[in-house]
Amino acid sequence: MRPSRRLDRIPPYLFAELERKIEAQRAAGVDVISLGIGDPDMPTYPAIVEAAKVAVADPGTHRYPTNRGRREFREAVAAFYARRFGVSLDPETEVMPAIGAKECIFNLNLAFLDPGDVALASDPGYPVYTGGPTLAGAEPVLMPLEPALGFAPDLDGIPRPTLERARLMFFNYPNNPTGATVPDGFFERAVALAQRHDILAVHDNAYSETTYDGYVAPSFLATPGAKEVGVEVFSWSKGYNMTGWRCAAIVGNAQVIDSYWRLKSNVDSGLFDAIQLAGVAALQESVDAEVKAMNDVYARRRDLVCDALEAAGVHVKRPHATIYVWAPIPEGFATSAQYCEFVLERVGVVITPGGAYGRSGEGYFRISLTTPEDRLMEAVERLRGLSR
Numbered sequence: 589m590r591p592s593r594r595l596d597r598i599p600p601y602l603f604a605e606l607e608r609k610i611e612a613q614r615a616a617g618v619d620v621i622s623l624g625i626g627d628p629d630m631p632t633y634p635a636i637v638e639a640a641k642v643a644v645a646d647p648g649t650h651r652y653p654t655n656r657g658r659r660e661f662r663e664a665v666a667a668f669y670a671r672r673f674g675v676s677l678d679p680e681t682e683v684m685p686a687i688g689a690k691e692c693i694f695n696l697n698l699a700f701l702d703p704g705d706v707a708l709a710s711d712p713g714y715p716v717y718t719g720g721p722t723l724a725g726a727e728p729v730l731m732p733l734e735p736a737l738g739f740a741p742d743l744d745g746i747p748r749p750t751l752e753r754a755r756l757m758f759f760n761y762p763n764n765p766t767g768a769t770v771p772d773g774f775f776e777r778a779v780a781l782a783q784r785h786d787i788l789a790v791h792d793n794a795y796s797e798t799t800y801d802g803y804v805a806p807s808f809l810a811t812p813g814a815k816e817v818g819v820e821v822f823s824w825s826k827g828y829n830m831t832g833w834r835c836a837a838i839v840g841n842a843q844v845i846d847s848y849w850r851l852k853s854n855v856d857s858g859l860f861d862a863i864q865l866a867g868v869a870a871l872q873e874s875v876d877a878e879v880k881a882m883n884d885v886y887a888r889r890r891d892l893v894c895d896a897l898e899a900a901g902v903h904v905k906r907p908h909a910t911i912y913v914w915a916p917i918p919e920g921f922a923t924s925a926q927y928c929e930f931v932l933e934r935v936g937v938v939i940t941p942g943g944a945y946g947r948s949g950e951g952y953f954r955i956s957l958t959t960p961e962d963r964l965m966e967a968v969e970r971l972r973g974l975s976r
């Protein structure tokens with residue numbers, strides 16, 4: 589069977605070769621430690637699981653949900669956005685559930701792009717920012733995140749013909765994979781650009797609750813004018829250890845949310861009501877302490893990894909948010925993939941090549957902090973041994 593030309597346009601899966609090698613190492617009896625995937629290793633907090641148990645046992649949750657979402661869900665998100673970010677949302681029109689941020693970001697491409705249109709995608713960035721536009725028949729154009737600008741893109745450097753075709757712009761702070769927090773003034777510049785060129789600004793807010801060292805991540809929607817030009821995608825996955833539950837929300841511009849709803853009513857049948865109710869439980873103030881305790885764990889792991897890398901002569905900028913450390917590959921390797929394969933083969937540690945997140949990720953690797961401290965220590969020791 590020949591797959592569609594659309595699918596053929598998706599670039600080859602960069603992790604495929606790495607995955608084959610991981611399997612080969614494991615089959616050969618190597619104790620492989622994976623610092624690759626950004627999937628929290630700790631369980632969902634008990635209050636959320638308890639709320640889900642009650643909700644699952646209630647036959648009132650067993651039928652098709654509505655794509656618009658339960659009133660409790662929309663009101664809980666609005667209350668959380670007011671409490672946490674100082675952002676006011678109308679639960680009727682400015683909040684809707686999504687089946688994970690990934691689904692939402694992908695479907696926004698289908699809802700807003702036509703062939704010939706451009707989507708501006710942070711580079712390095714979450715792969716759906718480029719795969720989504722491609723599958724929608726449009727063109728992703730990379731916006732390199734400049735280390736000198738605090739890992740913001742140089743919005744003034746985007747050529748005018750590109751801006752004339754741009755309909756969507758994807759950005760994400762706290763940032764995967766660089767761990768950067770939003771540089772001062774970037775959200776304001778993004779609003780101004782979106783206003784000037786009639787672009788829908790999509791802020792991927794997957795990591796706002798995973799912060800430490802006293803850093804508190806803002807919402808894009810707290811920026812004056814943001815709601816007129818944009819939406820934000822909030823996810824429960826990372827902050828509440830809920831990657832498997834597929835719980836997210838799109839918030840912001842009501843017309844955009846209405847178009848997303850129109851699209852989704854043709855694609856899926858909404859988010860399981862019991863998961864919406866678990867999501868409501870997660871947003872209560874009483875859960876804040878669990879989130880804080882989890883973030884203290886990530887901060888300790890971050891120190892462990894960064895101390896070891898620095899001792900090995902690798903210069904890293906300590907992140908104040910996310911579950912990632914982003915570091916330059918040593919000299920002597922042509923590509924990040926080559927370095928990551930070398931590390932796997934020599935010491936059985938999986939790290940992610942920066943090039944997998946886009947051209948500007950080349951020359952870096954990413955370590956995920958979602959591994960228990962003893963295994964993380966062991967992995968870091970092995971890496972240190974390599975550089976001696």
Ligand SMILES: Cc1ncc(COP(=O)(O)O)c(C=O)c1O
Pocket residue numbers: 626687688689690691714760764792794823824825831834835836
């Ligand atoms: C930047 C970013 N956005 C979105 C996602 C996916 O979130 P979800 O689990 O809600 O689909 C991830 C997951 O790694 C991510 O790193």
